[in-house]
Amino acid sequence: MRIHRRHFLQGTAAAGAAATLSLPRLGHAVSGSDLKFLFVFNNGGWDPTRVFAPEFDNRNVDMEASGERETAGGISFVAHSARPSVSAFMQAHHSDLLVVNGVQVRSIAHEICTMIALTADTSGFKPDMATLIASQQGEAFTLPHLVLDGPSFPGDLGTNVARTGAQGQLEALLSGDILGWTDSAQPELPRPYEGTIDGYLARRAAARAALGRSSGDKALSGAFASAFEKATALKDYRYVMDFTTTGGLASQAEVAVDALSTGLSRCVSMGYPGSVGGGLGWDSHADNDATQSDLFEGLFAGLGQLMELLHSTPGSHSTTLAEETIVVVQSEMGRTPQLNATNGKDHWPYTSLMMLGPGLTTDRTVGSYDDSYVGDLVDLDTAEANASGRTLSAEAVGAALLALADIDPAAHIAGADPLLGILS
Amino acid sequence: MNLRFIALLPAIVACNGSPDKPSDDDSVTAPLPTEEEVALLPRMDDLRLLTRLSLDLRGVRPTVDEIARVEADPNAIDALMGEYMADPRFEDRVRQIYAEIYLTRADFFQLTAMDFGLDNEPAFARAVGEEPIRLVARVAAQDRPWTDIVTADWTIANALTATAWDLDYTGPGWDVAQYRDGRPAAGVLATNGMWWRYTSTASNANRKRANQASRVLLCNDYLTRPIEFDRDIDLLDQDAVEDAINNNPGCVNCHVSLDPFSAYFFGFWNYAEDSWLEASTYHPEREPLWSQYLDTPPAFYGQPGSSLGDLGLQIAGDPRFATCAVEQVYEAMLRRDVNVGDTDALTIHREAFLDGDLRFKALVESVVEDPRYRAGDSDDPLVDASGAMPLKMVSTDQLASQVADLTGFLWTYADYEMLANDLVGVRTLAGGADGVTVVRSSRRPNATLLLVQERLAELAAVHAVVQAGEAGEDRLFSEVDFTETPTSNRDAVVAQIQALHLSVFGKRIAADGPEVEANLELFEALLAIDDSVTAAWAGLLMALLRDPDFLLY
Numbered sequence: 004m005r006i007h008r009r010h011f012l013q014g015t016a017a018a019g020a021a022a023t024l025s026l027p028r029l030g031h032a033v034s035g036s037d038l039k040f041l042f043v044f045n046n047g048g049w050d051p052t053r054v055f056a057p058e059f060d061n062r063n064v065d066m067e068a069s070g071e072r073e074t075a076g077g078i079s080f081v082a083h084s085a086r087p088s089v090s091a092f093m094q095a096h097h098s099d100l101l102v103v104n105g106v107q108v109r110s111i112a113h114e115i116c117t118m119i120a121l122t123a124d125t126s127g128f129k130p131d132m133a134t135l136i137a138s139q140q141g142e143a144f145t146l147p148h149l150v151l152d153g154p155s156f157p158g159d160l161g162t163n164v165a166r167t168g169a170q171g172q173l174e175a176l177l178s179g180d181i182l183g184w185t186d187s188a189q190p191e192l193p194r195p196y197e198g199t200i201d202g203y204l205a206r207r208a209a210a211r212a213a214l215g216r217s218s219g220d221k222a223l224s225g226a227f228a229s230a231f232e233k234a235t236a237l238k239d240y241r242y243v244m245d246f247t248t249t250g251g252l253a254s255q256a257e258v259a260v261d262a263l264s265t266g267l268s269r270c271v272s273m274g275y276p277g278s279v280g281g282g283l284g285w286d287s288h289a290d291n292d293a294t295q296s297d298l299f300e301g302l303f304a305g306l307g308q309l310m311e312l313l314h315s316t317p318g319s320h321s322t323t324l325a326e327e328t329i330v331v332v333q334s335e336m337g338r339t340p341q342l343n344a345t346n347g348k349d350h351w352p353y354t355s356l357m358m359l360g361p362g363l364t365t366d367r368t369v370g371s372y373d374d375s376y377v378g379d380l381v382d383l384d385t386a387e388a389n390a391s392g393r394t395l396s397a398e399a400v401g402a403a404l405l406a407l408a409d410i411d412p413a414a415h416i417a418g419a420d421p422l423l424g425i426l427s
Numbered sequence: 428m429n430l431r432f433i434a435l436l437p438a439i440v441a442c443n444g445s446p447d448k449p450s451d452d453d454s455v456t457a458p459l460p461t462e463e464e465v466a467l468l469p470r471m472d473d474l475r476l477l478t479r480l481s482l483d484l485r486g487v488r489p490t491v492d493e494i495a496r497v498e499a500d501p502n503a504i505d506a507l508m509g510e511y512m513a514d515p516r517f518e519d520r521v522r523q524i525y526a527e528i529y530l531t532r533a534d535f536f537q538l539t540a541m542d543f544g545l546d547n548e549p550a551f552a553r554a555v556g557e558e559p560i561r562l563v564a565r566v567a568a569q570d571r572p573w574t575d576i577v578t579a580d581w582t583i584a585n586a587l588t589a590t591a592w593d594l595d596y597t598g599p600g601w602d603v604a605q606y607r608d609g610r611p612a613a614g615v616l617a618t619n620g621m622w623w624r625y626t627s628t629a630s631n632a633n634r635k636r637a638n639q640a641s642r643v644l645l646c647n648d649y650l651t652r653p654i655e656f657d658r659d660i661d662l663l664d665q666d667a668v669e670d671a672i673n674n675n676p677g678c679v680n681c682h683v684s685l686d687p688f689s690a691y692f693f694g695f696w697n698y699a700e701d702s703w704l705e706a707s708t709y710h711p712e713r714e715p716l717w718s719q720y721l722d723t724p725p726a727f728y729g730q731p732g733s734s735l736g737d738l739g740l741q742i743a744g745d746p747r748f749a750t751c752a753v754e755q756v757y758e759a760m761l762r763r764d765v766n767v768g769d770t771d772a773l774t775i776h777r778e779a780f781l782d783g784d785l786r787f788k789a790l791v792e793s794v795v796e797d798p799r800y801r802a803g804d805s806d807d808p809l810v811d812a813s814g815a816m817p818l819k820m821v822s823t824d825q826l827a828s829q830v831a832d833l834t835g836f837l838w839t840y841a842d843y844e845m846l847a848n849d850l851v852g853v854r855t856l857a858g859g860a861d862g863v864t865v866v867r868s869s870r871r872p873n874a875t876l877l878l879v880q881e882r883l884a885e886l887a888a889v890h891a892v893v894q895a896g897e898a899g900e901d902r903l904f905s906e907v908d909f910t911e912t913p914t915s916n917r918d919a920v921v922a923q924i925q926a927l928h929l930s931v932f933g934k935r936i937a938a939d940g941p942e943v944e945a946n947l948e949l950f951e952a953l954l955a956i957d958d959s960v961t962a963a964w965a966g967l968l969m970a971l972l973r974d975p976d977f978l979l980y
Contacts, residue, residue, distance in 0.1 A: 112631060115650075125650040127866050145874060154864045161858060161865065162873035170851050176878045182886060184840040184851070189889050195956045196966045203949045203970055211975040217810040220818040226871045227975045233874035234881070417653060 033320045033327040033361055035409030036140070039263045040270040041309070042133050043252070044121070044153035045302065045334035046277075047285030048113065050295045050348055051355035052340070054089055054303075055102050056372055057081045064340040064376055065348075067292055077366040078102055085296045088304040096310055099325070101363045101425055104355045105370040105378025107396045108336050111350035113283060116335035120354075122156050123401035123416045130158030132401050133270040135415055136408045138163040144269050145233045145240070149262045151248055151255045153274025162226070167246045167258070174246040177238055201235055240267060250277050252305025260312045264324055275302050285334060289347035295338075306332065310359070329360035329407065340376035353378045356400065362407050364427050370395045386424025395422065459768045462775070465813045471803035473501045478933040479980055480504070480795060482821060483760055484511035486520050486828035489933050491926075508795065512788050516828075518568035521787070523824040524759040525560040529615075529643050530862035531624040532556040534850050538623070542703045543591040549843040549850075554587045556862075558620030561601060566614075567787035573752055574743035574785060577644060578736075580612030581605050592619055592707045610694065610709035611736030616640060619707060622695045624862070632720040636695070637688035644742050646751035649681045669722065687726035690717035691738040749785060753777045756787075760794045762819040762870055769814060772797055818979050822868055823847075823859035830883060830972065833903060833930060834891035838883055846879070853879045872978060884972035885965075892965040903930055903968065909961045912954065913947055920950065924967075931971045946970075 057072045057079050058064040066081070073082035073090060076097035082090045093100070108116045110125070118124060121131035130138070137147035138160045147163040148155070157164040167173040175181035182191055208228040215221035240246075244261040248254040252275050259271040276284040276298060287294035313325035321327045337354035353372065359365070369386035371379045382389040383399055393399070402412035402421035412421050471479070474489075477497050481489040489497075489507075496503040511517060526532050533556055540551035561583035566575045582594070584604040589596035596604035610617045625639045642648040660671045672682045693716040697705040714734060717725060725732050727741035742748055753776050754765050765773065776793045783789025794800060802815035810817060821829065827846040831837045838845040845852040849861050857879040858869030869876065895901035896909055906923035913920050921938050924946045928936045936942040946967060953963040971977065 112628070112635075114635075126648060127650070127864070128648075156864050157867075159867050161855075161867060161869040162871050165873075165875045166849070166855055168849065168853070168856070172849075172851070172853050172856060173875065176853065176856065176875070176882060179882070181853075181882050184845065185886060186839045186841070187836070187890065189886070189893055192885055192889060192962055192966055192969065193957045193959075196953055196962075196969075199949070199952050199956065200966060200970045200973070203945070204973055206945075208975055211979075214804075215818070216804050216806040217815070217817055219811065219816060220804040223818045223820065223871060223979055224975060226873075227877075227979060230872040230874050230877050234877040237874050237878065 033318075035362065035407055037320050037327060038360075038362065038408055039268075039324070039328045040133060040136055040404075040408070041259055041263070041328060041330045042121075042153075042270065042272045043302075043306070043309075043330065043332045044272065044274050045285050045298070045332070046113075046117075046153060046274060047283035047287075047334070048116070048336040048338055048350060049285045049298070049334040049354070050287065050291060050338040051104065052081065052338075053083070053292070053295045054081050054086075054299050055355035055357065055368075056104050058340075058372060058376070061340070061372070061374060061376065063374055064372075065342045067296075078368055083296060086300045086303070088300050088307060092303040092307050092310075095307070096359060098366050099310075099359045101358045101365050102355065102368040103357065103370050103395070103400060103422075103425065104368060105372050105381075105395050106354050106356060106400060107378050107394050108352050108354060109396070111336060111352050113286070113335060113350075116350075116352070117154050118156065119397050120333055120335045121154065122158070123398040123419060127156060128158055129156065129415075130160045131156040131272075132404050133272050134158065134160050134164055135405060136410065137268070137270040139408065139410055140269060142229065144267065145236050146262070146268050148270045148272065149259075149268040150272045151258055151274070152250065152277040153272055155272050162230075167248065169250075171247040174241070177241040177246070205231060205235070237267075240265070252277070252302065253308045256305065256309035256312055259309070260316050260324060263328060264316050264318070266319060275305065287338065287347050288343070288349060289345040291338065291342060291346060291348040302332075306330075326361055329358060329362070329404070331404065332357045332359075351376070358425070362427055364425055369422075369425060381422075382424065383420050384423050386422055393420070400425075460809055460813050462771045464809060465772070465798050465815075468798040468802040468809055468813060468815055469805040469807060470798075470801050471817060473497050473504060474933050474935075475803070475980075476801055477504060477507065479800075480508055480511060481933075482825055482829065482980055483795065484508070484520055484791070485514050485516040486523065486825050487516060487832035488829055488930065491929055494929065494933055494935075508792065512791065515568075518564045519828070521567040522557065522560045522564035523822065523828075524755075525563045526557075526824070526862075527759075527822070527860055527868055528755055529560050529563075529621070529624075530860065530866055531559055531620055532847070533624055533862045534848050536623045537626065537700055538703055538706055540587070540591075542701075545587060545590060547587065547842060549841070549848065551587050551591070553844075553847070554585050555620045555623055558582060558584070558588060559615040559618045562615055562618060565603070570786045570788050572785045573749070573780075573787055573790075575614060577614040577616055577739035577742045577748075578612060579614040582618050588619075591703070606709065608709045609711045611734045611739070613735040613739035615644075616735050616739050616742075617709070622692070623706065626700070627692070627696075629720065632686075633689040633692040633696075634685055636692045637685055640738075640742070641685075641688065644751060645745060645747040646754055647747065649685055652681060684728055686721050686723045688738075690721050690723055690725040691727075691732065691735055693717050693720070694735060749780055750777060752787075753780055753790060756790050756794050757797075760791070760800055761797075761814070761816045762822075763814070763816060766814065768812075772799065820858075820870055820872060820979055823854060823857045826857065826880065826883070826978070829977075830887045834887040834968075834972075835894055836887035836890035838886060846883070876978075877973075880973055880978065881969075884969045888965045888969035888972060891968060892961055896961060903927060904964065907964070909964065912960060913951055920947065923964075924950075927968065927971055931968075932974075932976050934976075 052058050052064055059066050070081045070083045075093035078097045080093055108119045110116045115125055118127050122129045134148050134157050141147045141163045146165045150166040208231040212224045212228040215224045248258050255273040262268040262271050285298055313328055314323050316324040318324045318327045333356035337351040338348035339351045371388055373379050378395050379388050380392040381395045382392045398416050398419035399422040402416045402419045403425055405412040406421045477489050535552055536555055540548045545551055563576050565583055581603045583601055584594050584596045585601045593607045594604040615621055625636050627633045627635055638649045660667055672678045694709050694711055694714045696713045696716050699705050730741050753773055758765055779793035780790040799813055799815040802810055802817050804817040823846050843851050846857055849855050855861055855865050856875040858876045860866055860868045891903055895904040906926050907919050911919040921943055924943050925936055928934050950963050950967050953966040
């Protein structure tokens with residue numbers, strides 16, 4: 004059964020409380036099923052105490068000596084002179100921003116935490132939220148979930164996921180340049196052949212699809228015909244957008260916004276520091292502060308450019324793309340509250356994340372850390388701290404994202420109740 | 428339902444997942460027919476079945492001679508099935524099948540070829556990842572007892588791994604070899620390739636390794652179990668964590684069996700992750716390190732042991748070991764997940780496996796004789812209800828191997844096989860699994876797969892035509908010498924089109940049939956573009972290699 008996110012709130016005691024929370028600045032006219040999603044994954048485990056968690060009063064947490072608490076609207080964060088882009092971003096976008104602190108990821112292994120953060124599951128065999136959301140309308144998009152960088156878990160929904168490739172493989176496939184990527188050089192066929200052969204195959208695909216009699220045959224041959232149409236459409240995209248990125252966040256942002264605005268994709272996944280910065284760029288077991296500071300500065304500079312693009316690009320259901328796009332910025336884990344012997348910080352099973360966009364209760368921080376830097380319990384219906392509440396888990400956040408997209412979380416995340424309090 | 432197989436149900440239900448999720452594999456629904464009803468399923472025609480068997484057992488299309496044998500005598504299929512399993516390419520197919528299960532063919536490992544003074548990075552990474560699955564494939568191809576995969580005192584090596592690791596390899600090529608570092612006889616459990624792919628940290632204490640062994644050998648993945656994480660555990664207190672693992676019910680559920688399982692793997696323990704010597708060598712003297720990292724001695728579900736050799740024997744003796752192999756082969760051949768409706772069929776195949784003394788070929792033979800495997804397309808509701816697969820899609824490996832066999836073209840670039848990696852290749856775009864985050868290969872086509880198919884088809888078709896022109900003879904182009912046109916010699920062109928359909932699709936088409944007519948029309952359209960007969964044939968072959976019937980079988 005599919006349920007609309009509003010149905011979650013109706014009839015619950017929390018409904019009134021949720022409605023009185025801070026109102027989103029971005030319009031809420033777009034329905035959940037029309038929302039687009041951008042996921043920015045920060046590989047390696049960031050240190051929330053350098054931006055999201057101003058734990059200056061917590062004696063168990065080693066804060067930066069030169070960091071200071073700053074406020075932007077309803078959001079309190081850690082500011083630092085080495086990270087001007089963080090402050091600039093917060094001041095510019097706090098009204099559209101929701102910070103979630105104290106999110107439990109249940110593990111301290113990168114691989115497992117990444118699975119949990121993205122899929123709300125530990126097996127690696129389940130699809131991530133981006134893939135689930137994209138697949139809900141898989142037929143409506145040529146590449147429902149486009150992966151520019153960072154990890155992606157397609158599970159058994161791989162047909163809805165496409166990676167652009169570290170070497171620009173997707174672009175090379177579309178342009179035909181990949182025909183030169185071979186150890187045995189040989190002549191190419193005349194380019195006009197392509198249209199003639201495509202025309203023949205379009206007829207073949209349709210004819211084959213019409214032959215099926217069992218549901219399995221119909222589904223598979225029908226899928227071929229549908230894929231053929233999409234592949235043909237995709238080749239035309241080469242004339243309106245370039246799928247190649249330099250690996251940097253700003254470069255990824257340009258492709259991502261193109262993919263969303265042209266209707267190519269519903270979800271786009273990006274990575275920071277991504278292929279340029281290496282696999283586990285945030286994994287600061289030594290020299291934590293310099294590593295984290297540089298990365299947060301670069302991240303927020305890139306996010307600033309991303310938001311600028313979203314606000315300046317027309318949407319398909321709203322004035323701007325920003326009004327119909329949810330941006331989720333996350334990392335697989337947090338870092339220990341205290342510095343180790345090499346001034347680094349090790350892995351920690353509680354972290355923070357942030358989201359921007361319509362349909363969220365923004366300009367606020369929800370969740371918190373206790374004296375031991377463990378995530379506090381919350382009332383999932385209000386997202387307010389509650390000593391007798393529930394764990395603010397990655398699963399609850401993932402379930403809320405599904406609900407935001409008008410997808411029933413119960414069908415995909417076993418036993419996880421969504422963090423409804425972040426939905427407006 | 429066969430009650431003897433009732434023990435399989437929990438695992439099968441777990442595999443089946445949520446019934447209402449949008450899935451690439453939603454082909455099976457209730458109600459459940461009996462095996463007697465399943466036996467009445469309509470059969471696919473002989474040549475389609477021959478093509479299916481050839482692709483599934485060898486990764487290539489049947490030859491014209493094989494087609495003729497079946498046309499002359501449909502019972503020849505049985506003999507051909509045996510020949511296919513005796514074909515050297517059967518071993519390749521088993522390796523491909525188990526690559527999707529073991530997921531060891533990663534693009535990179537902790538150590539690279541350069542660390543060993545070697546210069547072929549792609550071939551080295553490939554060789555490392557293939558070590559365990561080549562061992563599995565060798566056991567299957569030589570029809571040794573399946574238990575050898577966890578008890579063998581040998582592995583499979585090539586010149587690259589033999590250079591990197593201490594092996595008594597003689598070669599050439601991939602050959603049986605033995606490690607000379609005192610590691611126990613434990614088949615895949617004692618391979619470097621397996622544990623380079625699945626590493627461990629101090630806090631993980633080999634639990635990941637134990638879980639992977641459990642997943643691939645027993646079809647029991649601890650990570651699929653629901654976990655209730657107790658937030659009251661003081662994570663900064665190692666003693667508190669250890670206490671929880673041993674006493675907290677939410678933790679004990681898995682750790683009570685996982686931790687003793689993990690304790691077996693300390694011979695592979697490394698103190699320096701980036702040390703080539705550390706990572707290449709088994710360390711018997713470190714086997715007792717379990718006492719330092721786990722505080723629980725090696726045991727397999729209550730049976731104590733001391734080395735990986737013991738573990739291999741314990742796994743081989745676990746009833747789940749054979750059951751798991753049956754599920755894996757069944758899923759591979761039907762190219763879908765097992766579900767509750769398969770319970771009786773799995774029982775039958777398990778019996779055949781046991782009756783065949785756990786020989787892999789006996790199991791494969793039983794599965795490919797399953798009516799669900801041989802069912803033809805029909806609007807008979809039994810086809811859908813039984814979980815029959817009258818149509819399925821080739822894997823990325825099968826796509827590459829059938830193209831290579833037909834045209835002689837294997838797509839490589841800078842020594843990378845383009846359909847077998849994602850560093851410079853297009854493996855996941857073609858629906859393949861990278862073994863790390865993409866852990867299931869696609870079973871349905873999508874746009875990017877068709878783009879890969881298009882580019883591969885163009886390269887292969889041009890290659891085939893160029894080679895045919897130079898060599899003067901070719902498996903594909905036997906009826907023309909690239910001078911004939913429909914105007915100058917229509918009969919030759921028609922005969923060539925018929926020959927192409929026979930080789931590419933395993934199907935005879937009539938000279939005046941619609942396929943020939945459509946292909947002639949396409950040939951003439953291509954010829955009109957630049958008046959090149961050779962290019963037109965390449966274009967026509969490219970179209971056939973992009974056809975739905977080349978991807979779906």
